[in-house]
Amino acid sequence: MCGRARCTLNPQDIIRACGFGDAALPTLHMDRHRPSYNVSPGTYMPVIRREEDGGAILHCMKWGLVPSFTKKNEKPDHFRMFNARSESICEKTSFRLLVPKSRCLVAVEGFYEWKKVGSKKQPYYIHFKDDRPLVFAALYDSWRHSEAEILHTFTILTTGCSSALQWLHDRMPVILGNMSSIDAWINCPSSNLGNVLKPYEDSDLFWYPVTPAMGRTSFDGPDCIKEIQLKPAEPEPILKFFTRKEPNDEFQFSISSDKSGHEDIKEDLKKPRIEENNSLLTELQLQDSSHQVEAIPIVKKETEVHGIKSAHEGIKEELDEPKMKEKNEHLTELELVDDSDQIEATPLAKKEVDIHGVKREHEQFEVNDGLFPKKKRMSTKNVEDKQTTILSYFTKH
DNA sequence: CCAGACGTTGTT
DNA sequence: GTCTGG
DNA sequence: CCAGACGTTGTT
DNA sequence: GTCTGG
Numbered sequence: 001m002c003g004r005a006r007c008t009l010n011p012q013d014i015i016r017a018c019g020f021g022d023a024a025l026p027t028l029h030m031d032r033h034r035p036s037y038n039v040s041p042g043t044y045m046p047v048i049r050r051e052e053d054g055g056a057i058l059h060c061m062k063w064g065l066v067p068s069f070t071k072k073n074e075k076p077d078h079f080r081m082f083n084a085r086s087e088s089i090c091e092k093t094s095f096r097l098l099v100p101k102s103r104c105l106v107a108v109e110g111f112y113e114w115k116k117v118g119s120k121k122q123p124y125y126i127h128f129k130d131d132r133p134l135v136f137a138a139l140y141d142s143w144r145h146s147e148a149e150i151l152h153t154f155t156i157l158t159t160g161c162s163s164a165l166q167w168l169h170d171r172m173p174v175i176l177g178n179m180s181s182i183d184a185w186i187n188c189p190s191s192n193l194g195n196v197l198k199p200y201e202d203s204d205l206f207w208y209p210v211t212p213a214m215g216r217t218s219f220d221g222p223d224c225i226k227e228i229q230l231k232p233a234e235p236e237p238i239l240k241f242f243t244r245k246e247p248n249d250e251f252q253f254s255i256s257s258d259k260s261g262h263e264d265i266k267e268d269l270k271k272p273r274i275e276e277n278n279s280l281l282t283e284l285q286l287q288d289s290s291h292q293v294e295a296i297p298i299v300k301k302e303t304e305v306h307g308i309k310s311a312h313e314g315i316k317e318e319l320d321e322p323k324m325k326e327k328n329e330h331l332t333e334l335e336l337v338d339d340s341d342q343i344e345a346t347p348l349a350k351k352e353v354d355i356h357g358v359k360r361e362h363e364q365f366e367v368n369d370g371l372f373p374k375k376k377r378m379s380t381k382n383v384e385d386k387q388t389t390i391l392s393y394f395t396k397h
Numbered sequence: 398c399c400a401g402a403c404g405t406t407g408t409t
Numbered sequence: 410g411t412c413t414g415g
Numbered sequence: 416c417c418a419g420a421c422g423t424t425g426t427t
Numbered sequence: 428g429t430c431t432g433g
Contacts (some may be wrong), residue, residue, distance in 0.1 A: 001406060004417025040416065042433060067403070069410045079416075079433090081404050093403045093411065114416075116407085121417080158405080171406075215417045217433050 001157050002084055002173035004134070004214075004275075005111040006125070006225060007045055008035040009133060011058055017107040017133035018048045019182045020056060029060040037224035039063065039108070040217045041082035047154050049104040049140060050186065059104075065155035066143045076143065076151060084139060086157040086174055086197035095155070098139040100189050104154055105182065106136040109224065110212065113169050113207075123214055124168060125225045126207040137174040137185045137197060162199040168207070175200035185285045 009034075015025055025048070032044040039045060041064035051057050065076025081094060085089040087127070091097040110127030110133070128134060140154040157174040165172055174197050176182040184191045 001416075012404055040433065082416075085405070217417075
């Protein structure tokens with residue numbers, strides 16, 4: 001699925017991402033574009049579509065399809081059809097007629113997905129490893145709701161989830177990952193959709209958890225995509241992961257026996273990515289998705305062996321983290337940061353943000369004041385038990 | 398013929 | 410607008 | 416998609 | 428839980 005995204009791209013970035021190089025495409029309504037780290041249905045976004053004469057145009061439309069047959073007196077609902085299942089677009093009344101002649105491309109830096117964790121939801125930001133824009137397959141329509149006004153809207157196609165992201169969701173947007181798929185979608189209405197409208201399986205899609213504060217559409221700015229540290233999930237009696245020390249001693253990690261996850265982990269280990277905050281991280285997955293070990297972000301660093309950062313360091317880091325609730329049961333040799341109390345910050349401050357020279361005021365969270373969290377001791381025995389389990393699992397395979 | 402629907406998610 | 414259901 | 420509200424009476 | 432608003 002895809003219901004939130006980051007699009008702070010400027011027009012030329014979008015044109016380039018969609019394969020039109022440095023062409024100066026004609027534009028329409030681009031003055032409505034508001035670059036944002038937190039775009040949701042109902043807001044304007046630039047898309048590239050073909051005109052009647054075959055030329056491409058960069059056209060700013062509202063996300064969330066409002067079909068042309070919508071009643072004139074009806075209130076447009078952009079949330080009903082902000083996605084379209086690619087598997088059924090040729091059958092559904094609202095999309096069928098758009099497939100031949102109303103395709104478009106949507107370029108974004110990344111999108112967000114929420115993972116249900118118990119009763120809470122943890123958002124993740126998904127993007128390309130090299131930060132090139134993602135190009136989504138989309139359909140658009142026009143609704144004449146008055147004599148003078150026409151509302152242009154679009155919907156982003158979805159497909160099954162890639163194996164690498166299965167732990168997070170069962171649906172994902174259709175990502176046109178190369179020029180031939182972009183070309184097939186926008187230029188070849190008669191080509192086979194099956195080769196294009198499929199999950200993006202390449203290993204260059206990365207993700208990491210971000211502040212839950214971005215769930216509010218009023219929350220905007222770079223903090224939306226700032227990585228946060230998550231607490232590892234509550235361990236189960238039989239943990240299906242183990243820790244290991246890398247030869248180069250660079251980081252510590254957990255691993256799963258899941259095929260897709262395994263590959264990803266290996267990839268990450270070989271080419272650890274470096275985030276803005278300079279930390280080196282790996283993404284980890286468990287075969288059994290019910291385990292909820294959605295990610296075990298490990299802070300690289302001069303941290304030692306089984307090394308997980310010390311509790312003290314962890315707290316320090318969190319003090320720099322904005323509003324986030326975190327259960328901490330990080331397995332360290334000595335102690336762990338507990339979780340019962342979570343950090344709550346109040347997102348009421350306003351902050352001016354500058355995106356491509358456009359200054360905008362938006363909601364901003366306050367930095368945690370340092371009252372939390374509390375820390376507590378973990379018995380050495382528990383640690384040993386886990387390691388025993390881990391070892392036995394390892395020797396068995 | 399007219400009336401009514403036309404969608405996706407996720408969760409149960 | 411177009412398709413399904415009655 | 417997520418977040419936030421979900422109500423009335425009576426008084427100021 | 429369900430509906431509305433962004």
